[in-house]
Amino acid sequence: MAEVTLHNVTKRFGTHVALDNVSMTVPDGSFVVLLGPTGAGKTTTLRLISGLERPDSGEILIDGRPTQGLTPAERNVAMVFQQYSLYPHLTVRENLEFPLKSPLLKTPKDEIDRKVKAIADILQIGHKLDNKATALSGGEMQRVSIGRALVRNPQIYLMDEPLSSLDAKLRADLRIELKNIQANLGATLLYVTHDQVEAMTMATHVGVLHHGRLVQFGSPREVYEQPVSIYAAARLGQPRINILPADVFPGAPPRAVSMGLRPEHIRQGQGEDSLVNRVERLGDQTRLHLSFRGLSLVTVTEPHTALRDGDIVRIEPSNPLYFDADGLRLA
Ligand SMILES: Nc1ncnc2c1ncn2[C@@H]1O[C@H](COP(=O)(O)OP(=O)(O)OP(=O)(O)O)[C@@H](O)[C@H]1O
Ligand SMILES: [Mg+2]
Structure with a gap:
């Protein structure tokens, strides 16, 4: 596997700047997750x-070597596209074998069979190997696309929201499997997702x-606890970070315009200052939607709280993050 480095990369489509002077190193063996809303350039x-x-x-350098002029095949990267692209006239097995049958690789037949079976089992599509690609559900097609990347031995895996069309259980299973595969292979993986849990649990960066x-580029914990801006803070965390005027609680530093409070950093204290608008019970956690001095806040509390809609509580903030007028974090 290999390290990938971008040096001051800019990409325009017409006058639109899709990537603006991006420099980043995807370290060898890392699992890097790119976050950003639609159109951000992922x-x-x-x-x-x-x-x-x-x-x-x-x-752009792969394993220290410039890629300029190299074709996609010469770069030896495996990409799982946002819109899965299978050969519709081929079966699942043939789709999975395809990357291994490249004349360059000369993979022996029994090794192809073994790899295809192993990957199909991990992705829970072993029973569909003889189906035509067109005779699959969206989630099955997505798994075949992932499989086509995984059977190969590329320098780097590039995956664009690969789990987005799967149901919750399969998504949770494959999240663990993908992370295991990456860790076992020591693979370098650059991964796009909108899913908070995937980002927090799979990413090394x-x-x-x-x-x-x-x-911002850093560990999930760093981006979560030390975001550079309101924008970065809002990319991680479910429910989202609460952004309030800086002066609603004492202690704001000079130049602070907003304060950010993660839901888990709002505790209940003795007294009354907030109205519980709604108690949202999710099973493993309960969220409280509060009104505090005309502001809306979300906090998390124990799953079996006795609180009900309309109750009055008092809140105590901790670990506030402060931001200036431009939304940039103040040290
Ligand atoms: N081939 C293209 N021609 C013109 N504009 C493009 C092209 N590809 C991307 N863009 C523009 O570049 C910007 C970044 O697009 P990109 O596909 O990288 O976004 P993204 O972060 O992947 O978004 P999404 O979450 O919706 O997939 C967008 O404004 C998009 O409209
Ligand atoms: Mg995209």
Whole structure:
């Protein structure tokens, strides 16, 4: 496996700047998750690394070697696309074998059979191997796409929301499997998701994209606990971080305009200052939607709380994050 480095990479589509001077290193053996809302430049980043797009300026290195002029095949990357792309006239087995049958690889037949079976079992599609790709559900097609990447031995895996069309149980299973596969292979993986749990549990590093700029790159914990801005803070955490005027509680530093409070950093104290608008019971946790001095807040409490809609509580904040007028974090 290999390290991937982007040096000041810019990509324009017409006048639109999709990636703006991005520099980033995906370390060898890491699992890097790219976060950002629609249009932030996540897919563009993957397509540039895979060689499907060329940067307008800047450089991309795989394993220390410049990729300029290399075709996608020569880069030896395996990509799982956001829109899964299977060969419809082929069976699941043939789709999975395809990358291994490349004349360059010369993989022996029994090894192909063994690999295809192993990957199909992990992805829970072993019983569909003889189905045509067109005779599959969306989630099954998505798993075949993942399988086609996994049977190969690329320098890096690029995956664009690979679990998004799966049901909750399968998604949870495959989250664990993918993480195991990555850890066992020591694979380098660059992964796009909108799912908080995937980002927090799978990533060794998180990159936050905002209008094509990489605004933060660090461990999930670092981005969660030490976000550089309100924007970065809002990318991780479910329920989302609460953003309030800085002066609703004492102790704001000079220049602070907003304060951010993670839901788990709002505790209940003795007294009354907030109305419980709604108690939302999720089973493993209960969320309280509160009104505090005309502001809306969300906090989490024990699953079996006796609180009910309409109750009055008092809240005590801890670990506040402060932001300036531009939404940038104050130390
Ligand atoms: N081939 C293209 N031609 C023109 N504009 C493009 C092209 N591909 C991407 N863009 C634009 O570049 C920007 C970034 O697109 P990109 O696909 O990287 O976003 P994304 O972060 O993957 O979003 P999503 O979460 O919706 O998949 C968007 O504004 C998009 O409209
Ligand atoms: Mg995309």
